Amino acid sequence: MDNDKVWTERFKRLIMNNRFVLGLLVLLLIGLNIRVFSTIPYVFLPFVALVKTVFLPILLTGIVFYLLNPAVDLLEKNGVKRVYSILILYLLIAAIIALLITIVVPFIQGQVRSLLDNFPRYSKQVELQFEQIVGSGLLEQARETLSFNPADYVERVTGQLSKFVNNAWTSIGAVVGAVTEVILSILTVPLILFYLLKDGRRLPHYLLQFVPTSLRGETYKVMSEMNRQISSYIRGQIIVSFCIGMLLYVGYLVIGLDYSLVLAVFAACTSVVPYLGPVIAITPALIIAIVTSPFMLLKMIIVWTIVQLVEGKFISPQIMGKNLHIHPITILFVILTSGKLFGILGVILAVPGYAVLKVIFVHLFRWFKVRSRLYEPEKS
Numbered sequence: 001m002d003n004d005k006v007w008t009e010r011f012k013r014l015i016m017n018n019r020f021v022l023g024l025l026v027l028l029l030i031g032l033n034i035r036v037f038s039t040i041p042y043v044f045l046p047f048v049a050l051v052k053t054v055f056l057p058i059l060l061t062g063i064v065f066y067l068l069n070p071a072v073d074l075l076e077k078n079g080v081k082r083v084y085s086i087l088i089l090y091l092l093i094a095a096i097i098a099l100l101i102t103i104v105v106p107f108i109q110g111q112v113r114s115l116l117d118n119f120p121r122y123s124k125q126v127e128l129q130f131e132q133i134v135g136s137g138l139l140e141q142a143r144e145t146l147s148f149n150p151a152d153y154v155e156r157v158t159g160q161l162s163k164f165v166n167n168a169w170t171s172i173g174a175v176v177g178a179v180t181e182v183i184l185s186i187l188t189v190p191l192i193l194f195y196l197l198k199d200g201r202r203l204p205h206y207l208l209q210f211v212p213t214s215l216r217g218e219t220y221k222v223m224s225e226m227n228r229q230i231s232s233y234i235r236g237q238i239i240v241s242f243c244i245g246m247l248l249y250v251g252y253l254v255i256g257l258d259y260s261l262v263l264a265v266f267a268a269c270t271s272v273v274p275y276l277g278p279v280i281a282i283t284p285a286l287i288i289a290i291v292t293s294p295f296m297l298l299k300m301i302i303v304w305t306i307v308q309l310v311e312g313k314f315i316s317p318q319i320m321g322k323n324l325h326i327h328p329i330t331i332l333f334v335i336l337t338s339g340k341l342f343g344i345l346g347v348i349l350a351v352p353g354y355a356v357l358k359v360i361f362v363h364l365f366r367w368f369k370v371r372s373r374l375y376e377p378e379k380s
Helices: 002-016 019-040 041-077 082-134 137-148 150-210 213-255 260-270 274-292 294-319 327-374
Strands: none
Touching: 041 082, 041 137, 041 150, 041 213, 082 150, 137 327, 213 260, 213 274, 213 294, 213 327, 260 274, 274 294, 274 327
8 A cells, every 4th residue: 555655656757747748748649639639530529610611701701890890989988879870870881882782893893894804905005015126036035045936835725715605614613613602702891890890899708708717817917918909900901091091092193093993992902911911902003004105104113112112111010019919020920830731821920810819828828937937036
């Protein structure tokens, strides 16, 4: 009996009370779980299907929630019941959408159709300007040196297009399925959004019921910080993108650039992605400006430079502030990595996702410093 107690004490001292050994055991369990998940993935197919089904509606609802929730809170503080506040916002949004459909969308559609009709002419002008700059003799020499035959190139392109058309019928079902999924997601957003705006404040307290009592205080702090980071980023980035679109539209109208509204809307949409968005947005404007005239290209660059200076020096500091505390180089690397892993959706969600993970790991590291006693207490 005494031997059992001795071995029990040794086991506690060497295993249970040894942080290094416990850390290795935790890593071992994580590795075993990853191995099991990779070996029998079919077991989790229903769960994966559920996540794919609800992910897009929840994502869209979350974005709209962070945009509308401050307005609902403001109306509620002024004496309007929360349900009535939500209904008022719904009616206002419906009126704005109807106005856009009847006035703005047809105008944009006309500009897009005109741009597509004039695209062959633009391509021909770019080719002529390129030949004038480089010189036809140099092009002929390059063709002979590189054994480049335009006829062969056109034939190869035509063959690839034929293959693409033949294979398109096989993937048309997938395209229709994806479009149907997006439409259903958009239709379910208003219903989910209504209940989220109505009862969203109760959600954190409901989730805290599943957390141990001793950890609820710290968990609530983490959830509050995550909510603040996401809300400030989504609201700020959308407002900044809208301001960029408006400034570019005014600037394009002043200099007389063709398709000013389409180019400004495109710039506003791509500016949602920091740093990479403006680079993408300037490309079509550069092409149209080059085709128009060298002087138009100079004016377009001046307008773009002024807008970027105004956005960087005045708009973003006032709207975004320094809430995220993320270095621009870090943001760029995060966007590139997330885009490589998850595509366009990863590019869009890279920064808020990184902000959430940063909050979690910062709090975990603080908890580890306190519990491990390996660090000196921070001086207040």
